[in-house]
Amino acid sequence: MASIATPIDYPAGDGETICKGVYYTPAEADGPLPVVLVCHAWDGLLQEVHDKAQALADEGYIAFAIDVYGNGHTEDDFSRLGETLGPYLENRALLLARMRAAVAAAKTIPGADTDRMGAMGYCFGGTAVLDLARGGGEDIKGVVSFHGGLDGNDLDNPQTISARVLVLHGDADPLVPPEQVTAFKREMTEKQADWQLHAYGHTVHAFTRPAANNPDFGAVYNAAADRRSWQSMLNFFGEFF
Numbered sequence: 001m002a003s004i005a006t007p008i009d010y011p012a013g014d015g016e017t018i019c020k021g022v023y024y025t026p027a028e029a030d031g032p033l034p035v036v037l038v039c040h041a042w043d044g045l046l047q048e049v050h051d052k053a054q055a056l057a058d059e060g061y062i063a064f065a066i067d068v069y070g071n072g073h074t075e076d077d078f079s080r081l082g083e084t085l086g087p088y089l090e091n092r093a094l095l096l097a098r099m100r101a102a103v104a105a106a107k108t109i110p111g112a113d114t115d116r117m118g119a120m121g122y123c124f125g126g127t128a129v130l131d132l133a134r135g136g137g138e139d140i141k142g143v144v145s146f147h148g149g150l151d152g153n154d155l156d157n158p159q160t161i162s163a164r165v166l167v168l169h170g171d172a173d174p175l176v177p178p179e180q181v182t183a184f185k186r187e188m189t190e191k192q193a194d195w196q197l198h199a200y201g202h203t204v205h206a207f208t209r210p211a212a213n214n215p216d217f218g219a220v221y222n223a224a225a226d227r228r229s230w231q232s233m234l235n236f237f238g239e240f241f
Helices: 047-057 078-089 092-106 124-134 178-190 223-240
Strands: 003-011 018-026 033-039 062-065 112-122 140-146 164-170 195-200
Touching (some): 003 092, 018 033, 018 047, 033 092, 033 124, 047 062, 047 112, 062 092, 078 092, 092 112, 092 124, 112 124, 112 223, 124 164, 140 223, 178 195, 195 223
Parallel strands (some): 033 112, 112 140, 140 164
Antiparallel strands (some): 018 062
């Protein structure tokens, strides 16, 4: 199935930053379609994210590749990892505001069924979509985190989580240690979330990213986990979309 890519500029909510996303619509769309935000990893809205969004559109969704950083900013210097992520991981209110700005933009997409909205994200984007679920609201019905950070935030979040939650996790991910996984499970249970966590054995961080090959850092592509996690995501959204 072919899809149509449409650029969309939308305000970040701070009065000055413009985010530059792209949404993909099935070429033969028939009626309002569910829309899923696709959130990038630490390096921004690169072609890899566009490819994921296009593949999701091929499954019959409107896939909105969002720009958390704004101005279409991307990174290719790994030494700038901490500098790039720092403002958002140290200020989770900023991250949540950028995600909510993307939700607002998604509601303006022609043909989007705003009663059927979800979000998925990779690495940093996985953290971002989980914060969107933590932040409450009825707009987002479900979120999927691919090898994302699971640590909670210190925001004044609602005591319950209404969005369904699916975490796709590398069991040997050194960036998300077992104690963080345990704390996340406890948080989701205490907040009465409908949650799932699928752990892939012998799998580390960034397992969906074909270019990932840094064993010392703990980020290595795993084709089997990539394939299986994608299918799990489709099954998850298919339950209620």
